[in-house]
Amino acid sequence: MIQINELTKVYKLTKKQMMEHKTKKNMMKAVDKLSLTAKPGEIYGLLGPNGAGKTTALRCIATLLKPTGGDITVKGYDTVKDSEKVRKTIGFLTNEIKLDPQFSPKYMFGFFGRLHGLNEKAIEERREKLFNYFDIKDFEDKKIEELSSGMKQKASIAVSLVHNPDVIIFDEPTNGLDIITARNVTDYLKLLRDEGRTVIISTHIMTEAEKLCDRIGIIINGVLAMEGTLKEILEQTQTKDLEDAFFELFKIHNKEEE
């Protein structure tokens, strides 16, 4: 269970960043009073355009960033006060976090397994299971720098799940994957959901959200514009598909910002 309560995250901008964002304000609100709950046994999808605040929100859940306002609990643990316990519970995957290119997937799997306090036997069992599922066996001893981006992504996913976490946070999990591997990953996420785990993902791919997520939160400019099942969202926006619904909401919320 993930509970986000009025999460606000403000970044202080350096002069260079202010130029990049073309703003004169030295503060940027990436997430604004975001509240949501992701429950065990469901896949929650954060849907939004680039820069909407999805990654920031996920990083706050993963204890990498501290909220400016509000709070987050994961399985009852506060992400600031009990950050170590939160990290023990979660499996976090994001594009910017990479595995050391000089090592093999096998070594990295063992390394992170040990950091999570697993013994060698448990690591081997987990490795057997995950490497088989994601077809990593063939290149488990190759250096990560020699792998294709799809292989790398598979290895990263396996490593992030080494400790069999109850809560899974995936930032754009199918990014850069070919269609077969992408299906492989989404299938595995469904499997995890069916095992009763809490899964939260971010995506900007509408079809992925439609097919995969049990509940969807649409986030625009750091604000949760709408939340619900696909059916609920379509009803409320009176649209036929998620893409139309998204643009309806985008029109309203982008205007508000201006």
Added chain:
Amino acid sequence: MGGTKNIIKKELTRVFTDKKMVISLFILPGVLIMVMYSIMGGLISNLEKDIEAHIPTVYIQNAPEGLDSIIDAVDYNGYITYLNTSDSTNHINDGILKGEIDLLVVFDEGFIETIQNYEEIGDPIPEVRTFYNPSEDYSNAAKGNFTASVLYSYQQSLLAARLGNIEQLQVFHIDRDPEAGVIVDEGKANGKFLAMLLPFLINIMLFQGAMGLGMDSITGEKERGTLSSMLLSPIKRSEIVFGKLISLGILTSLSAVIYTVSVVIGIQRLGGGDLGAMASIKFTPIQIIQLFALLIVLVYLYVSLVALVAVYARTQKEAGSYVTPLYILVMLGSILTMFSSSGEKGIEYYAIPVYNGAIAMQDLLVGELTMAKFGVTVGSLALLAFLITTLVTRAFNSERVMFNA
């Protein structure tokens, strides 16, 4: 501290399983240092041999009677041209300036007569003047050789002629066998030479090692995005910091040992084996412990200093430009010891980080490091390193530093 151990193991594996890294960090610099010093040594000894083999061109004006027989007697080897009083020496001076002629020796007119007419105090004494160019190696050597062999022997022979018995002038001998009279603590004498060189070398080598490795292991990992994956593990940030610092410390010490040994081997060839006596330096067990403790805190300080810079830098290039001023400071601190007199220094000097490490090592090598000085040195270095470690840990906890957020 299981996390720390795990990280140390990974960091060491990373370096030692990478052939390129082992070669570029340990083997290549060691070989290069050795080759560099050996070539320097070879060139210097070639130069010396060349000077020895050179036959000087010497002009002698007003050569007195009997000088040529002395020149033959001492077997002086040179192209000698004799000049008369009336000959001009201007073109010879020009030649000496240009390095074409090595030496001009001018005897006073009536040299022998003046000597023979000497009777009592106040009578004139003739002079021999030598003209040479000290910036020309050949000329410099020619003057020294001519004076020592020809002129000195000539003087002795004239003295013998005047007094009949030269021993009357000798009165007593001073050290007929100078070597036999040398009473010296071999260890201390060798230590003195090493004491000048080693602290400088060790300081520089340690910092250099820490610099290369630290930037890759911290800024590099940050840049590659591999550090964040470690930040996601359920361990304390301080465990990661210690894992990084300790593994860096181990690698730095190793590279410093390799560099220092290469320098010593290289210099040995350079100095024609003068340092061979190095093995004769004997340390007491306490001195060995002191040296060890000193090196450990120095490594700790340098590694934490580099880590602090590396953690704040966004790219390795940036880290490189931040760390250079520190490198210069460390160099300055250690160069100071090379040229300072060996006089007693006040205890307060031993509280100046970096400099204190160098002077303490210097004292240690000549056996003059007191416990108080050792304590102040190690204490102040360790305190500073600890403070810096706290700052590094704080930076690891800062999302702004880690994620640029």
